[in-house]
Amino acid sequence: MFDPLSLFFLAVIALVSVPSLVYSAGYLKGQFTPRRKTLLHGLTAIFILSMAAVVTAADIIAFLIAWEIMSLVSFFLVVFEHEHEQSAQAGVIYIVMTHIGTAFLIAAFMLIHQYSHSFDFSAIRPACASMPQNARDLVFIFLLIGFGTKAGIVPLHIWLPYAHPQAPSHISSIMSGVMIKTAVYGIIRFIMYLMGVTAWWWGVVVLTAAIVTCLVGIIYALMEHDLKRLLAYSSVENIGIVLLGAGASMLFLFLKLEILAVLALAAGLYHLINHAVFKGLLFLCAGSVYKAAGTRNMEKLGGLIRTMPWTAAFFLCGAMAIAALPPLNGFVSEWLILQSFFLGALNIASGGMKFFLGICAAALAFTGGLAAACFVKAFGITFLALPRSRQAQEAREVPVSMRMGMGVLAALAVLLGLGAAWVIKALVVVAGCASRIDSSAISFSLNNLIVSPAQGNQTFLSPVLIAFGLVTFAAGIAVLYSVVRRRGVRIFKTWDCGYYRVTGRNEYTATAFSNPFRVAFSFFLFPYHRTRKIWESFYHVRSFSYETHTTPVFKKYFYDPLLRLVFSAAGLMRRIQPGSIHLYIGYIFLTVVVLIILMGKF
Amino acid sequence: MKVFALFIQFILLCSAAPLVSGIIARVKNNLRMRRGAPVLQPYYNIVKLFSKDEVVSDTTSWIFRIAPVVVLSSSLTALALVPAVISGNGANLAGDFLAIIFIFALGRFFLALAGLDAGSSFGGMGSSREMFISSLAEPCVFMAVFSLFLRSGSTNPEFINAVNYPHVATVLAVFCLMMVILAETSRLPVDNQETHLELTMVHEAMILEYSGRSLAFIEIGSYIKQMIWFSLLAHILFPASVAVSSGLARLGVSAVFFIVKILCIGAFVALLEVVIAKMRLFRVVDYFGFAIVFGILAAISSLIGV
Numbered sequence: 001m002f003d004p005l006s007l008f009f010l011a012v013i014a015l016v017s018v019p020s021l022v023y024s025a026g027y028l029k030g031q032f033t034p035r036r037k038t039l040l041h042g043l044t045a046i047f048i049l050s051m052a053a054v055v056t057a058a059d060i061i062a063f064l065i066a067w068e069i070m071s072l073v074s075f076f077l078v079v080f081e082h083e084h085e086q087s088a089q090a091g092v093i094y095i096v097m098t099h100i101g102t103a104f105l106i107a108a109f110m111l112i113h114q115y116s117h118s119f120d121f122s123a124i125r126p127a128c129a130s131m132p133q134n135a136r137d138l139v140f141i142f143l144l145i146g147f148g149t150k151a152g153i154v155p156l157h158i159w160l161p162y163a164h165p166q167a168p169s170h171i172s173s174i175m176s177g178v179m180i181k182t183a184v185y186g187i188i189r190f191i192m193y194l195m196g197v198t199a200w201w202w203g204v205v206v207l208t209a210a211i212v213t214c215l216v217g218i219i220y221a222l223m224e225h226d227l228k229r230l231l232a233y234s235s236v237e238n239i240g241i242v243l244l245g246a247g248a249s250m251l252f253l254f255l256k257l258e259i260l261a262v263l264a265l266a267a268g269l270y271h272l273i274n275h276a277v278f279k280g281l282l283f284l285c286a287g288s289v290y291k292a293a294g295t296r297n298m299e300k301l302g303g304l305i306r307t308m309p310w311t312a313a314f315f316l317c318g319a320m321a322i323a324a325l326p327p328l329n330g331f332v333s334e335w336l337i338l339q340s341f342f343l344g345a346l347n348i349a350s351g352g353m354k355f356f357l358g359i360c361a362a363a364l365a366f367t368g369g370l371a372a373a374c375f376v377k378a379f380g381i382t383f384l385a386l387p388r389s390r391q392a393q394e395a396r397e398v399p400v401s402m403r404m405g406m407g408v409l410a411a412l413a414v415l416l417g418l419g420a421a422w423v424i425k426a427l428v429v430v431a432g433c434a435s436r437i438d439s440s441a442i443s444f445s446l447n448n449l450i451v452s453p454a455q456g457n458q459t460f461l462s463p464v465l466i467a468f469g470l471v472t473f474a475a476g477i478a479v480l481y482s483v484v485r486r487r488g489v490r491i492f493k494t495w496d497c498g499y500y501r502v503t504g505r506n507e508y509t510a511t512a513f514s515n516p517f518r519v520a521f522s523f524f525l526f527p528y529h530r531t532r533k534i535w536e537s538f539y540h541v542r543s544f545s546y547e548t549h550t551t552p553v554f555k556k557y558f559y560d561p562l563l564r565l566v567f568s569a570a571g572l573m574r575r576i577q578p579g580s581i582h583l584y585i586g587y588i589f590l591t592v593v594v595l596i597i598l599m600g601k602f
Numbered sequence: 603m604k605v606f607a608l609f610i611q612f613i614l615l616c617s618a619a620p621l622v623s624g625i626i627a628r629v630k631n632n633l634r635m636r637r638g639a640p641v642l643q644p645y646y647n648i649v650k651l652f653s654k655d656e657v658v659s660d661t662t663s664w665i666f667r668i669a670p671v672v673v674l675s676s677s678l679t680a681l682a683l684v685p686a687v688i689s690g691n692g693a694n695l696a697g698d699f700l701a702i703i704f705i706f707a708l709g710r711f712f713l714a715l716a717g718l719d720a721g722s723s724f725g726g727m728g729s730s731r732e733m734f735i736s737s738l739a740e741p742c743v744f745m746a747v748f749s750l751f752l753r754s755g756s757t758n759p760e761f762i763n764a765v766n767y768p769h770v771a772t773v774l775a776v777f778c779l780m781m782v783i784l785a786e787t788s789r790l791p792v793d794n795q796e797t798h799l800e801l802t803m804v805h806e807a808m809i810l811e812y813s814g815r816s817l818a819f820i821e822i823g824s825y826i827k828q829m830i831w832f833s834l835l836a837h838i839l840f841p842a843s844v845a846v847s848s849g850l851a852r853l854g855v856s857a858v859f860f861i862v863k864i865l866c867i868g869a870f871v872a873l874l875e876v877v878i879a880k881m882r883l884f885r886v887v888d889y890f891g892f893a894i895v896f897g898i899l900a901a902i903s904s905l906i907g908v
Contacts, residue, residue, distance in 0.1 A: 303661075305663040305664075306663060312663075320708075320711065323707070323711060324704060324707070325704070325707055325708045325711055326697075326701065326704050326705050326708055331704050334704075335700055335701065335704065338700055338744070339757070342748065342751050345751075346751070346752065346755055351905045351906070354752065354905055355901060355902065355905060358745065358748040358749075358752075358901045361748055362741040362744050362748070362894070362897070363741070364744075365744035366737065366738075366741040368707075368740060369707075369740035369741070372711055372737065373733035373734065373737050375711075376711060376718070376729060377733075379715060380714070380715050380717075380719070380726075380729065383663075384665060384719040384721075385661055385718060386661050450695055457755050457756040458694070458756050458758045458760075458761060459698050459756050459757050459758050460694060460695045460696070460698065461697050461698065461701055462695055462697065465695065465696035465697075466679060466696050466697055466701065469675075469678070469679035469682055469696065470676060470708075473674070473675035473678040473679060474671050474672065476675075477671045477674050477675055477819060481671070481819075484815075487652075487655050487656065487814060487815070488655045489655070489657075489658055489814075490658070491657075491658055491659075491660050492658070492659065492660065493659060493660060494659040494661055494662075494720045494721050494722045494811065495659075495722065495810065495811065496722050502661065502721050502722055504721075506722065507721050507722075507726060508718065508723050508729075512726065512727075512730065513726060513730045515730070516730060516731060516884070517734060519884055520884065
């Protein structure tokens with residue numbers, strides 16, 4: 001199937017995969033034996049091709065096969081560095097969760113098949129129109145859970161922060177940048193394109209799930225000080241933002257607000273491609289840091305901007321984009337999603353829905369604020385000030401091939417922001433195709449420079465003009481700085497209350513940076529502290545240690561009880577299988593007897 | 603003519619921005635029965651900073667050097683989007699109310715990074731707190747803008763202004779925005795511009811390492827930011843801007859109105875700062891809780907049409 005929707009996702013896959021593969025040439029140098037490297041390249045190739053197959057499959061069977069290949073190959077990639085002890089654990093959590101998701105998908109597809117009697121998309125589409133509403137509701141829920149597991153919707157996100165960081169970095173970049181997006185493709189393709197939205201609460205459910213996903217994802221990201229896990233949690237958040245667009249679009253589709261539905265979906269897809277680009281970039285940068293410094297723990301990093309200037313600049317670009325700072329790409333897509341909420345609230349008749357959309361907008365704004373804080377922390381602690389360990393001090397800039405991979409993605413992040421008017425033009429076509437609306441008359445851009453989400457209400461945004469303003473003013477200020485009354489600049493030590501002995505140990509740490517948030521969100525994070533003092537004498541403390549952790553709420557109160565339940569059920573089942581051959585012969589005998597007795601009945 | 607008028611307005615707003623802070627400081631001092639520094643003191647400070655050498659820490663990187671430029675240029679860019687005396691502003695093709703908030707985030711982001719760059723704990727503390735406070739303020743602003751939007755149908759600041767007033771919703775939204783503005787311009791009860799006490803400072807801790815011209819740029823950036831917030835607020839409460847074509851007399855009246863509005867807001871802020879005390883950092887959560895309640899109430903009253 002090669003309609004605009006599939007082509008868009010193919011483009012996303014290519015945009016992230018190609019730079020990641022260029023990057024991998026340098027990244028893998030000196031890491032594995034040649035045979036393992038060959039294996040890794042082979043697996044990566046299958047992985048990328050399977051994703052391409054997922055988004056182009058034109059019937060359910062092909063889709064499922066591609067989906068399963070993608071899941072299995074990505075599992076092998078997660079456990080590829082099996083010498084790390086966390087790999088096995090991450091792999092197990094990943095494969096179990098992803099198969100629970102696939103089970104729900106299969107159930108949904110079987111339900112659909114009951115009515116369509118065919119696996120072909122072109123046959124399903126008309127058949128879905130005649131499905132009774134309760135069957136459609138069930139299919140919707142199954143699809144949402146099934147794809148939601150892959151996308152990382154809270155509380156199904158549990159595998160994501162384990163699995164994504166564990167793979168080699170260019171794979172993390174493809175997984176976070178693209179693989180979780182195939183789940184969004186599934187949601188759009190099956191729910192919006194094939195089934196069509198026929199209940200008002202579908203959109204509301206998706207929006208609610210998206211809000212929770214955004215906020216939970218970013219709060220956990222703020223608490224994290226493993227660089228790659230922070231990025232993985234932030235992927236959870238960004239999937240939430242993408243789904244905010246998709247969910248709003250579902251709501252508007254049901255209410256027959258067609259232009260708004262196209263706007264919301266286009267905004268969501270815009271954020272999707274943006275996230276693919278900047279999260280791919282950030283994972284590659286994190287990989288460079290890991291390769292250069294040998295650790296992903298931010299508390300051991302710092303000062304890398306001096307030894308790794310290129311990586312730092314690229315990471316800064318990604319961080320600015322993900323924190324939605326103008327004029328980069330994240331800003332445009334978040335602005336568009338906010339506008340679609342606002343305009344939706346204006347055009348929907350129901351007061352409750354208006355209010356709900358306002359809450360969605362506020363939640364998105366809150367997420368944006370927290371994301372800015374999170375990436376100030378990620379960049380500031382990792383790259384600025386003094387190194388916090390010897391490894392960080394001895395880090396060296398990465399080779400050219402890695403820098404090229406990162407550079408291409410950084411340039412894309414800038415271009416996707418500045419070229420907003422063109423991007424939105426293309427996305428309107430994609431969104432129109434996905435939501436089955438004739439979008440040829442819909443346009444959200446003026447003069448190729450300005451984005452204008454609604455004709456007539458005079459709301460404009462032009463990243464190019466903003467960038468022009470910023471650059472012009474900055475140039476003016478720089479001239480002013482250097483021309484007006486030339487004064488000296490003295491290089492001296494950081495002011496430290498007169499001691500002048502600032503070392504890496506005096507610096508603010510990642511844990512300290514996120515402490516206000518930990519206190520403010522303690523109702524959800526349940527942080528606990530442990531201080532240990534070893535006394536030398538009554539007055540003197542010889543050593544002092546302080547630990548703080550947050551309670552993983554979903555694991556502790558949802559998955560652990562569930563797991564215990566499964567294990568106790570398995571324990572019961574085990575009793576009929578005690579390992580005695582006599583008993584097994586007895587079972588066979590009994591079965592034969594029962595069959596003979598029942599034979600006459602059939 | 604129009605471009606020229608806009609240019610003049612832009613220059614005047616820039617140059618008047620420090621004056622607002624000077625007047626607020628003067629009013630505060632007079633309310634405390636002190637004589638206080640002259641209202642032009644902010645200008646003297648800027649001139650003084652420009653004529654001084656600059657000290658840069660040897661642990662810093664280029665982030666520290668470009669942050670003042672980014673802060674000031676983002677403030678100036680945002681200022682270009684704000685209608686003050688003249689409406690029909692061509693610059694609103696570049697962005698709306700939401701874009702202004704996003705542009706502020708750009709300056710704040712770099713300032714917070716610069717705070718971390720010097721490596722002392724003060725800077726880190728300041729940037730951590732600044733990001734904490736601003737992230738809590740964000741949903742409040744959007745809730746308030748949302749409630750204004752429901753009536754005006756556009757996030758273009760001029761359209762928000764064009765709504766005839768005063769509705770309950772507008773007043774509640776202004777309450778919400780006022781609380782946010784106090785935090786954004788680092789004033790009491792969230793922050794205190796007048797002190798350099800380690801335990802309480804937020805904005806000042808972040809820029810502690812700056813001196814000379816760089817500090818002057820950051821200061822000018824914050825004056826302009828304050829000017830932007832005040833003029834946005836002034837227009838939401840009492841819309842009065844006019845088109846350039848409507849004659850010099852109308853323009854003059856509009857200008858006088860604008861100055862009076864800004865002065866009123868400044869005096870109100872000064873009065874508030876004199877009568878309330880600084881809050882503990884973690885009380886800020888409750889503070890913004892109040893703000894968002896105002897925002898939600900504004901949205902609800904906007905929905906029921908009062």
